[in-house]
Amino acid sequence: xxxxxxxxYSEEELDDYIELxxxxxxxxxxxxxxxxxxxxxxxxxxxxxxxxxxxxxVQDKNLRTYFQVIQKEDNKLDKSNQLEMMNLRQDFVM
Numbered sequence: 001x002x003x004x005x006x007x008x009y010s011e012e013e014l015d016d017y018i019e020l021x022x023x024x025x026x027x028x029x030x031x032x033x034x035x036x037x038x039x040x041x042x043x044x045x046x047x048x049x050x051x052x053x054x055x056x057x058v059q060d061k062n063l064r065t066y067f068q069v070i071q072k073e074d075n076k077l078d079k080s081n082q083l084e085m086m087n088l089r090q091d092f093v094m
Contacts, residue, residue: 022062041063044060
C-alpha cells in the first residue's frame with residue numbers, strides 16, 4: 001500500500017491503515033501519519049458539531065490507539081538504538 005505520488009492517500013486507504021492500527025496495532029507508514037491524524041481529528045470534530053457523540057468517542061479512541069502504537073514503535077526504535085550504541089562501545093573498547 002506504499003504511495004509515491006506526493007503521498008496523497010485516499011480516504012479509503014487511510015481507513016485501511018486506521019483499521020490496521022486499531023485491530024492489529026500495526027504502525028502506518030511514516031508518509032501516511034499526518035493524513036491519518038488530520039482525518040481522525042476532522043471526523044471527531046465533525047461528529048461533535050453534528051451531536052454524534054458516540055462517533056466522536058470512537059474517533060477519540062482511534063486517536064488514542066494511534067498514539068499508543070506510534071509510541072510503542074518509537075520505544076522499540078530507541079531500545080534498538082541503545083543496544084546498537086552499547087555494541088559499538090564494546091567494539092571500540094576491545
